[in-house]
Amino acid sequence: MEQRRTWEDWMKDLKHYIWNPEKKEVLGRDAKSWCLILLFYFVLYAFLTGMFALCIYGLLSTISPYVPTYRDRVFPPGVSIRPHVSGFHYSFTPSEESTWSAYSENLQKFLEAYDDEKQIENNIVCTPGHYFIQEREEHEEKKACQFRRSMLQNCSGIDDPSFGFSKGKPCFILKMNRIVGFKAGSGTPITVTCDTPKANHTLIGDVHFYPVHYFDLMYFPFYGKLTHVNYTSPLVAIHFTEVTRNTDITIQCKINGQDIINDHKTDRFLGRIVFTMNIR
């Protein structure tokens, strides 16, 4: 008998299971049972949605949009260099503008935000040598200190729009990454030094720094871009005036100071920048 159950019998059973006219059941349950089960799931999901919404609400209400919430360990800053066109190999021929115009254009563009008129209009003059602490409410706008590009003197691009590239005395600009609330240097300014780690230092000769060889304390702390609206990072321009020609020179510029890491084995941008230069 069992053997003789056909496909049609099986289908008939299934249909009967889906809709049982004698007992008025759908999938083995009558209307009341279905209502109860739907009600149960409705209540369950409403409860879960409520729980989830409450958690998200609780989380969001403890997070401030102005400062990061968890900062038990402030990570030391990285540095970036300008001009940055592609890669960290700078080779050019001073007499051929096409070999360095990308560099000077990149610097001009980068320094637009530091134009003297803009800085004087947007920012205030601060007292050097002290942190610029602003005891205002978290959500209130903070003032920023002027950093005028004319302070970069021979590397400002004002008198020499080629930033020294046309004379074989190129300028580079170093910037420290912003960290909200970071009091750089813990009271002593962070300094910048450049050397040739694998070669004789005479290959680069004298190096000049503008406006000074450190990041003044008055540009810290940074209060975050929502409230520190006109903030511009302080810069240190590096002027190489005696570079040996026709040689690949590896140069390393570091920031030095309290809580700064600049000798990490694998992270080349943590507190330092390494690049090569070849002036033909």
Ligand SMILES: *[C@@H]1O[C@H](CO)[C@@H](O)[C@H](O)[C@H]1NC(C)=O
């Ligand atoms: C930012 O600059 C604008 C434009 O000059 C100025 O109106 C505004 O007051 C500045 N904000 C702060 C907080 O200094």
Ligand SMILES: *[C@@H]1O[C@H](CO)[C@@H](O)[C@H](O)[C@H]1NC(C)=O
């Ligand atoms: C800076 O520029 C001035 C004026 O052009 C020049 O006399 C001086 O030698 C330059 N300094 C360096 C280090 O190139």
Ligand SMILES: *[C@@H]1O[C@H](CO)[C@@H](O)[C@H](O)[C@H]1NC(C)=O
């Ligand atoms: C670096 O080069 C200069 C000049 O070429 C030389 O007098 C000096 O001894 C060299 N220093 C080192 C550490 O090799």
